[in-house]
Amino acid sequence: MAEKEESSAAGRGREEELKKELQSVVKKIVDEDNYGIEITLKAISILSDLSDTVLTKKFRCPISGEIMCDPVVLSSGLTYDRPSIQKWLNEGNLTCPQSKEVLSHTILTPNCLVRKLISSWCKGHGVAVPRSHQDSNGEMSTEFDRLYFNSLVAKMFSxxxxxxxxxxxxxxxxxxxxxxxxxxxxxxxPISRLIGPLLEGSVDSDPELQEDLITTFMNLLVDCDNMKLVADHPDAIPLLIKSVEFGTTETRKNAAVALSMLSSDNDRRLLIGNAGAPMPLLQLLREGHPIAMKEAASAILNQCVEHNNKEKFIELGAVKVLLEKIREGKLVDELINLVAQLSTHPKAVNELRELDTVHCLLGIIRETESEGTKENCVAILYNVCLNDVGLLKVIWTEGIEHQTLAKLVDTGTARAKRKATALATKIDLFDRETIPNSFKKEWRWASSPTAKANKWSWKKVLELFIEFARH
Known part of the structure; x- marks a missing residue:
C-alpha cells in the first residue's frame, strides 16, 4: 500500500511539473510576437508527455495502482480492474472503494472501451499488453457476467x-x-425473450429499440451454432424480413445482413425466400442508401443460389434494377457479380439481350481494374450472346476497334479466358459463315498496320462494318 501511495504521489508530482512547464511555454507563445518553431515543438512535446501521464493514471486501477488487465464498471459508474474489485466484493464490502456509496448491485460490466484504449496505448509505447481474464482462460464470461446478461434479457418484459x-x-x-x-x-x-417487445405491437413503433434489438440479433448469428436455433423459431425470420422494410437505415441494413447470414444453408434460403424476403431486399437495393445497398446485394446473392429464389427476384424486376444501378456507377463490382448469378436463368437472359447492356458490359471490361468483374462481365456476355447472331455482330464490330475479348483471352482469369475463347470461336464461325467475302477482305486490310496508320481509311472501314452489323 505504501508503494502504491508513493507511486501515486510521484505521478501527481510529475503531472503538476508538466503543467507548470506548459504554462510557462504557452505564456511565451502568447506574449511574444516572434516566437520560434523550437518553442512550438517544445509545447507539443510537453502536451504529449502530459497526455501520457494522464492516460496512464486513468488506466491504473484505483485499488491496485497497476495498469488494468480486465477493466470493469461497478454500479457506481467507476472503473476497476476485475481481480482487485472482485476481491473487494468477496471480502463482503458493499460500497464503492472510491465514492463510498452503497452499491445497488455487485454486477461487473466489462469496460470494453477502456480495454481497447489500454491495448492501443501499450502497443504505441512498446509495452506488453496486460493479459486479461479472457486472454488467459479463453473466455470472458464469469458468473457475474452471466447474471448481468440474464438481468438484461429479463428487462425485455419491463x-x-x-x-x-x-x-x-x-x-x-x-x-x-x-x-x-x-x-x-x-x-x-431466448429468442422469444429478445424479440418479444417487437412482436407486441408494430415492429417499427420504436425505431431506436428496434435498431438495438435487430443489431443484437445480427451479432448473435456471428456464432454459427446459433443459426439453427434462430431459423427454427417461427417468428424470427418474419421479423427480420419486416425489419428490412421498416425502421432506420441501420436497422434495415442489419436485418439484411442477418438474412444473408442465415442464407448459408440451402433449406434456410428456400424458407427465407418463401417467407417473402425478395421484395423487401430488392426495394432496399432500389432505394440506393449507400450504407444498405451492399448488404442488400449480398443477401440477394446468397438467396439466388437457390433456383426458385432466383426466379422470384427476376420476376420482381431485379435485372432492371441492377442494370440501372450499374449504369449509375453504384457498387458496380458487387452488382455485376449478382447479374452474373441471375444470367444463368433463361428469363434473365431475355431481359439482358439489349444492345445497350452489351455495350455497357464491354465498356466495364475495358475500364475496370478488377479481374473478378471482368470475369463476371464476360460470363454474362457468354450466357446472353452465345446463341444470338445479332449480339455476336455487336461484339464482332466492337472487336475491330477495341479487341476486348482478344485481350481477355490473353490476360484474363482462367474462367474469363474460357468464356472469352468460347465467344471468340463462335464469332469466328459466324465470320466464316455469314460475312460476305468483300467485308472479310476489308476487315483483313483494316487489321493491318498500314490501315491503322491511315486514320481516314480506318474510319471509313469501321463505318462500313458497323453498317453491316446493324443489318
Missing amino acids: SLTDRKEAAKELRRLTTAAPSYRAVFFEFTD
Whole structure:
C-alpha cells in the first residue's frame, strides 16, 4: 500500500511539473510576437508527455495502482480492474472503494472501451499488453457476467425505459464480446425473450429499440451454432424480413445482413425466400442508401443460389434494377457479380439481350481494374450472346476497334479466358459463315498496320462494318 501511495504521489508530482512547464511555454507563445518553431515543438512535446501521464493514471486501477488487465464498471459508474474489485466484493464490502456509496448491485460490466484504449496505448509505447481474464482462460464470461446478461434479457418484459436501456447494453455486449453471443442461448426460450417487445405491437413503433434489438440479433448469428436455433423459431425470420422494410437505415441494413447470414444453408434460403424476403431486399437495393445497398446485394446473392429464389427476384424486376444501378456507377463490382448469378436463368437472359447492356458490359471490361468483374462481365456476355447472331455482330464490330475479348483471352482469369475463347470461336464461325467475302477482305486490310496508320481509311472501314452489323 505504501508503494502504491508513493507511486501515486510521484505521478501527481510529475503531472503538476508538466503543467507548470506548459504554462510557462504557452505564456511565451502568447506574449511574444516572434516566437520560434523550437518553442512550438517544445509545447507539443510537453502536451504529449502530459497526455501520457494522464492516460496512464486513468488506466491504473484505483485499488491496485497497476495498469488494468480486465477493466470493469461497478454500479457506481467507476472503473476497476476485475481481480482487485472482485476481491473487494468477496471480502463482503458493499460500497464503492472510491465514492463510498452503497452499491445497488455487485454486477461487473466489462469496460470494453477502456480495454481497447489500454491495448492501443501499450502497443504505441512498446509495452506488453496486460493479459486479461479472457486472454488467459479463453473466455470472458464469469458468473457475474452471466447474471448481468440474464438481468438484461429479463428487462425485455419491463417498462419501455428499461427495455431500451437493456437493448442498448445487449447490443454493446454482443458486439464486443464473443462469450456473450455464446452464453445467450443457454437461457430458456431466448429468442422469444429478445424479440418479444417487437412482436407486441408494430415492429417499427420504436425505431431506436428496434435498431438495438435487430443489431443484437445480427451479432448473435456471428456464432454459427446459433443459426439453427434462430431459423427454427417461427417468428424470427418474419421479423427480420419486416425489419428490412421498416425502421432506420441501420436497422434495415442489419436485418439484411442477418438474412444473408442465415442464407448459408440451402433449406434456410428456400424458407427465407418463401417467407417473402425478395421484395423487401430488392426495394432496399432500389432505394440506393449507400450504407444498405451492399448488404442488400449480398443477401440477394446468397438467396439466388437457390433456383426458385432466383426466379422470384427476376420476376420482381431485379435485372432492371441492377442494370440501372450499374449504369449509375453504384457498387458496380458487387452488382455485376449478382447479374452474373441471375444470367444463368433463361428469363434473365431475355431481359439482358439489349444492345445497350452489351455495350455497357464491354465498356466495364475495358475500364475496370478488377479481374473478378471482368470475369463476371464476360460470363454474362457468354450466357446472353452465345446463341444470338445479332449480339455476336455487336461484339464482332466492337472487336475491330477495341479487341476486348482478344485481350481477355490473353490476360484474363482462367474462367474469363474460357468464356472469352468460347465467344471468340463462335464469332469466328459466324465470320466464316455469314460475312460476305468483300467485308472479310476489308476487315483483313483494316487489321493491318498500314490501315491503322491511315486514320481516314480506318474510319471509313469501321463505318462500313458497323453498317453491316446493324443489318
